[in-house]
Amino acid sequence: MSRRDGERTGAGVPLPLMVPAALAVAFLVLPLAGLLVRAPWSGLGAQLTAPGVGSALRLSLVSATAATAVSLVLGVPLAWVLARSRIRGRAVLRALVTVPLVLPPVVGGVALFLVLGRQGVVGSWLDETFGVTIPFTTTAVVIAQTFVAMPFLVVSVEGALRAADARFEDVAATLGADRWTTFRRVTLPMVAPGVAAGAVLCWARALGEFGATITFAGNFPGTTQTMPVAVYLALQREPEAAVALSLVLLAVSLATLLLLRDRWLGRAAA
């Protein structure tokens, strides 16, 4: 009797898995619940219509989407090279491109300055040749977010490529497809769910990016002030405002991810 009850309540999940899983959920969800409880609900309207909130949110969404697009265009081919090519030093290359995962983002921002800043190796050339400076522009925001978020996409897509059956690529070759055609018409469609998952991870990471952005792109309302930067600065003066802004970011990202899951990941998985 008790045994049957236990099975029903646990829904078939063994206890040694159930308890840590429940703890994990609590650990991840409670802080969010805390935000909701502490949110200044009465003053929320005023907080959210404050000048700068709308433009910060818009900039965040636009720059995170642009960073994801750049990551897709550059990162998927890189993942292919890591998963499929036989070039020398692949292991070293893989370690190198995942460095931004472990690098403190602020350090990443400084590193970007050293390359793309006015005094940077590439940046000074851009400045002298084209009169283009990157720091403190929306482009810099996208670059900072791409730097930090692209490894998530690369790792995810590389995993999908490794899990995919490479024999299909042999089949395509015997059917007259060169490697580029094979990649486009066979490999990419087959790993589409992995690419989609990677893109979502990448977008989420870009949306929450703070350290590299505020370092490399700075903070200027409308051009470089993304939501995380706005939240951090609000925290300096008015914690309530910071909570309110965080809620907006949270709501928008949750809505986007749920929508994508149904529209895109759902179909790819089916």
Place this chain on the structure above:
Amino acid sequence: MRRQAPLALLGCALLLVGCGGSDGRSSTLTVFTAASLTDVFAQLGEELEEQRPGLDVRFTVAGSSTLAAQLVQGAPADVFASADERQMAVVTDEGLADDPTVFAANVLTIAVPEGNPAGVTGLADLAREELAVALCAPEVPCGAAAERLLVTAGVEARPDTFEADARAALTKVELGEVDAALVYVTDAAGRPDAVDAVEIPQADAAVNEYSVAVLTDAPDPDAARAFVELLLSADGRRLLADAGFRQP
């Protein structure tokens, strides 16, 4: 036996952490200090440790607002030194400290990359469009001060970025990514090899006052008072002046 080894290790670790503080003869003084005071306070801490064998002075360094928020959330500390009177007020309003003493003042200066490549001579240059200019964000004390100063001087600055704190603004000067930044005199004085400072005649329009207080629930109120006394002594004043601080 083997299975118990990690558990035993964990037990030892807990014991060490638990027992470290209960040793009666040594004690720890915790000072929450605004980032700009780091160097001066480190020297004062060493001096106090010499005077009082067994005393260990530790610093928690952050922006004044962050520190104030941590204290309100119950962080244990003996002394709070704020770069901003508003943040000191947050702590005293909560009844966590009373009777703060203003011990130093700081004014703004224009930090420029070494050699001043853009030829900045005064506040008016901050309005030049071709210059890359960093200010502190209005949310943080050095930004609020910059705003006051610019309004007083009647200069409409054209900043490219509002930095989260004075150090971040200074870093961008050091990297040569901005031509000028409004930072505290003490920040610029701390990096004489990397940045030059352009003095501002109107600087007195925005004076930032630093205050210090012993916290009501200080675990070691005796050592806390000794630290504040040392700060206010002639020795302390000399160290502050060397770092570029003004007398209040």
Place this chain on the structure above:
Amino acid sequence: MSLAAQVRVQRGMLHVELDVEVADGEVLAVLGPNGAGKSTLIRVLAGLLAPDAGRVEVDGVPWDDVARSVHLAPHRRPLGMVFQDALLFPHLSVADNVAFGLRTRGTARAAARAAAERWLARVELDGLGGRRPAELSGGQAQRAALARALVGDPALLLLDEPLSALDARTRLTVRAVLRRHLAAFAGSTVLVTHDPVDAMALADRVVVVEEGRVVQAGTPVEVSRRPRTDYVARLVGLSLLPGTGKGRSVRLDGGGEVAVADEVAGPVFAAVRPETVALYLARPEGSPRNVWPLRLAGAVPHGTTVRCELEGAVPLVADVTATAFAELGLAPGAEVWAAVKASEVAVYAR
């Protein structure tokens, strides 16, 4: 013309050293156990693996010539290949799978689509072109894979264990389809298999491969009659008798008749395994419906058994124990009675 290949590849411990030649319209079966180097050979022919030495030439065009640093990339080789698992692209419809090779080689979409539909009809998949591969049975998928390989009219057709992933029933029907298309195919075909029935039923010639080398080559009949090693004897003793099925009987093209257990109709093979053939000096009494007077043409001992080659209306291969062989006092030219239970005769459509 056709295929001529000398392939030398070192794969781990295995040294593959195989020479094969296949004429136009001919089907060569490469028969051997797993790990013998068959797959290595077919991957080299496809261009998926570069040989360490040797050359591959098709219709006079060198596809590989190590000495001259020639290696034609797989996608530049006019070939079709069928793999063990059909490996239809899961994200494309069946028709798009079949049209794939035409599209990559530059055929316009509509023309490729039409050719794909024609080929689907030829492999009896009419109307299934719009389905996803996951919606096909194993046999249907393998037939679609065959259509995909043949649609571009390749010079060389490579079949890599095309039937071994199928269950026994499906294998029969797919084998029949395969046989029909191989007969009509003008190019050279290389069939790699570990199943002697496939080799016997589908190939014009067989090479038996062991540990990277050819141990025997010849027509299926030659190889099964005169196996040169114990391995070949065990592997290819099967007698395949072509004939026409009617009721529970197969009338052989060579004149005899074989009783079988199930109803059969149309052109078939009756297959008899050598260990199921019993030999007698006098006509046996009792149940067996298949009893034929034959003549012993030759006998080769293999281990504890003797492989007997029998001539007559129903040419067979029989394995008898050495003891029985001695007791019967058989010698080449001797007249014997051979008996096989109808239930022991397998029938394959052809």
